[in-house]
Amino acid sequence: MPQVIIDGKSYEFEGRPSLLQFCLDHGIELPHFCYHPSMSVPANCRQCLVDIGAPMRDRQTGEIQVDEQGEPVIQYFPKLQTSCSHIVSDGQVVHTARSSEKVKDAQRDTLEFLLINHPLDCPICDQAGHCPLQIQAYKYGPEGSRFEFRKVHKPKKVKLGPRVVLDAERCINCTRCVRFTDEISKSGQLTIIERGVKNYPMTPPGVSFDEPYSMNVIDLCPVGALTSVDFRFQARIWEMASTPSITTTNAKGSNCHLWVRDNLVLRITPRANPDVNEFWLPDEDRLAYRRFNEDRPAGPSIAGGTRAAFSSWDASLQRAAEILQSAGENAVFIASAYATVEDNWMLMQLADAVGGQVAGYIPHIDPGHGDGWLCTDDRTPNRQGCERLGIYPIDETLWRARIESGEVTALYVLEDDPVASGLCSVESLAGTEVILHYHHTTNQTLPAARVALPAAMAAETIGTFVNESGRAQRVIPAKAIKGTNRTLMMQMGLSRADRHGTPFDRWHNESHYIDCKPSWEMIPMITRALGTEINPQGPRKIMQHISETNPAFAGATHDAMGLTGIDLCLKESFQPAHLEGTH
């Protein structure tokens, strides 16, 4: 196998890897700005310079020449090479800044050049704290600058589009954003304009940078030149906790990080997963952070007559149990493609315990919304999870008629909104006792609900979602909820401020705790009031149980899913033939 010697250590390689990617893959840090693994290599930041040589060969015989000690004579390139654009070949000898003063000096000088006109506004810059330029200037840069004259002033706070702001002074012209619009999103809306010391990325006159993936350039930007309109100046990086999660705005289940401070989700950034979303996230997924903070309910309530009154959890769940008990087999359960697999499974067990019927889930399909990439027509995260459990789209005409005829005496709705989706109206539900698990106070079924139970959203719960291509991925809590749930607390990141914070800590803030519970916690409390115990309990054990008993979920335990998820068996192997191609 061909070998390359990097800093005196030899590595084997296959194929034709680029030197920079090969080093990064083997844990050898090389500073770089413009290189990105999924885009073309312009080699314009000149930061990843290395010294490359190869054993000298005799021109006639092709033999490797050796010196007096019998060591091969290494002939180096006359100048340093950019490792990003260099393809590794057999026998090459590479020196990085760790073993070559020449490389160290070159990288320090490159940084000195890059910093000539870079403003020293790190204290107010959104990128500070996770800024490659800042980190690399500390690690590889000069102690000071010899360029002590007035810096070039370029346009600041330019609104490139509805979601992205440009600060041209901070730009180091790595062209990552331009290459993203040219090669990845293919909108071609950005370019570098002017030249020399005056250049910066810009849209042409009359064009707004409004493509549906525009916010990816914010993460790509190695400096603070491109920032988010929403997140600009909202929080410092070190004040937030980031939790690996998945997005729930559509059926793609793109991997993301949820950034939380004071129990508010402040932004959503992509998390690399080559099998789902690579490095990208559509803007609609990023802007969904508001849904975790806004219009959240204040607590459980029991409607007395027309006016909803806030109640205790015990009383509300007791009331729900009474309603279900009196309805018996006339109780109808609506599952949800917004809820996790665990919650839907719990609902099925509740229906069994009561003797009622699961009518199905309400599909939320928006034809034409999908783009064949990271946006889908389906606006729910877990439709396939429902179908793998054996819950199918609700027969709207049938159930509308049954609800209107008053046949359904109790309707149990899991994390959905049958009124807003057009299944029934508030008036037609007058004769029905509605128990509603809901996320937002904007839920239109709320006026008809006898018992309204705030449910934890994806950022607050533990659970599994199955995306449109059958990949099971789990979420872990990113923010705390009111009340004590040991299962949720155990899954919180260990260094979270809100995990170990006490009310005596100065930064502790309880004002944004939502009084909600995960559905997998509420449903067993209801069955307990009915005198039945559902086993197993807790999302981890539920998923273990489902993976063992349901072949459509074979192997899908929480441990197996990890942070990137696993592909389940094909859809055809579990879907009944009569439902093929229904949606």
Place this chain on the structure above:
Amino acid sequence: MADFIRNPVVALPDPNPESHFSEEELIFTEDEKARIAGWVSQYPTSDGAVMWTLWLAQEKFGFLPPEVLQLVAVELSLPYAQVYGVATFYTQYFKEKKGTFVLDVCTCFSCQFCGGYDILAYLEEKLEVKRGHTSACGRYTLQEAECLGACGSAPMMQVNNGPYAHNLTPEKIDELLEAMEAGKPLPFVSVTLPQDEDEMGGNRRTDAEAVEGYITPPRSERTQ
């Protein structure tokens, strides 16, 4: 450039500029389209032909406002942003309306030492126009240029992105301007090369003779 060093501020281009040409004017004729197609066919991708096409558009429209750049982008099936980036990179592409005569006076090192700024100041005074601006009559645009590669005959200037005027003196400028006003185009003047020093009696400051065409013929092919 000197002004930029003193006051290094880069302005933001107008995001919504007014249109200079009507829809009827903004077309390439069949003949022009054929020429563009010819250039495109010379390159593996159509972006190779973008500079030729911009040049053609500038000759046709006089300058390259955003709507013309968009026309070029459509003609070459390129992103508008890319064409805009190319056009703003080169100072020879005029992004705004210029005078009939665009005078690029070199003020880079060699010309500066030989009096480039004096020439620039003389032109400013004579044409009553500030550097970087177009005269009130709309005939002259005076610009400061970086090295145009004719240091051997400094100070010099370039007229309308074309012929060079070498070894400038105030008298010579007067003559040049008179000739331009009279409608006589500036002749192309070949600059002597070092190999010709002997012929010129070792004096490289002497004006070279005018030759037809844009290429200095090799010595062996000289007629005289």
